[in-house]
Amino acid sequence: MNLDCKAVTQEITDIASRVRCHAERSPGSVALDFDGSEILWSEFATRVDGFARQLFATVPGNRIAITLPNGPDLVVAMCATLKAGKSFQMFDPEWPENIRASVAETLGPDLVIGAANIELLLKGECGGEAPLDLLPRADVRAPFYTGFTSGSTGTPKGFRRNQLSWLESFRRDGEIFDLSGDDVFVSLGNLAHSLFVYAVFRGLYAGGKTVIYQRFRPDRILHSIAQTGGTVVYGVPTQYDALVAAAHAGTVLQSVRLILVSGAKLPDALKPPLRRLFPNALICEFYGTSEHSYITYARDGETPSGSVGKPFPGIAVQIRDAAGEALPVGGVGRIFVESPLLFDGYELADNPTLERDGDALFVGDLGYLDEEGFLFLTGRSDRMFVSSGKNIYPEELEEVVAAHPSVKYACAMGIEDTRRGQRPVALLQLESGRDCSSRELTAWCRERLPLHKVPTRFHQVDDWPMTASQKPDMPRLREWLNSGSTRTLR
16 A cells, blocks of 8 residues: 555545654654653554554454553554554453453454453464555544443443544644644553543654553653653643642743643642643643543633633534523533534443434533633533422532532532432542541532532542543442441531
């Protein structure tokens, strides 16, 4: 398969072709940095090509499961499946064995790439190899990737994507942020999480150096960013909070020009120390979902407090009521998104809140638009509960409780109540070395919330459970609450 690499890199094309062209144009440049160990573009592309030739020759089907920890082998395996014209399902290597087996049995991948066979595959000892020129050109409209949500306490929900949805995302974020091969892309997290898979492919597609880590160690990552000259960093708020906490007084990372935040809202209190740590960086938050990809983006200093920003170029956001009618400015309702970046569908489980209306998609998020078109989130339709006949959105309570100086994390839920139907309670983890009483938190909430929304009880959790995407593990928190495993704050 001969390609005009100059032409290919000037148009939207498939990821595997871009990898080959970058290797031909810059063979001696670094493609991947893994905990300080560098792989050049020439070596990386050669490994991808060899692996792809095996997969094409020996795997009759198109669905390949990958269950590997972060590392070069994982990135090579992902790229090789695309080069071979196949798709990969990203199994989290930290899943319990029963969940991994259940997912594999249900999805029926044609091959599972894991610790037991990765070395043989990389060495070419698992069968024949197809000639490189027989490998197919990718169909960018076909599914290429299945990611999964959590799975620590139940069956994960999978979502399929085609390459075109990400190629369009690359084009849009490239225009907004001028991303290029001169950038050094830093992916802070586990590649079982789609944000960090996206970060890796974004770096490879651009032709820059891409930096990944075996595990998240804040002190080592700070050193790595300084050593590699990282310019664009992808992470979630808890990771940035940990980087700030690990930085010594006066530490600054001058090379970083862009801090990208997804997965949750960045607390306002974290922004000043983040600006001091990365003094030359624009902080930009993204709101999106597994189903939508990018929806809005919020530049630091240009977005009202509490907003998730304005829609990405080419994406339309509309707020509708339960009957499907558009709501006026300020009206709280269901967020419908019309976008070319939408996913292909679910694996294993459906989303009961999902609703399609033509090209627009609603997946459960609620919010409103202000007069300038900024989007504000108010909660999830599937988390809302009713107390004394009034709708309560837990996210509003969580924001208030978590804003208390002694509280690190907070989660609000409704529990059964014979008089009210349900009543609000809060689970929380205190900041290290801080103390707080139930009376103090109640007074704090009463100053900021209507009385019917004030949690009636506060439950303390010492070891806060997180999903792979660094969000509170709601099912586990609910299980602990129901079983009495939490401590009631006095």
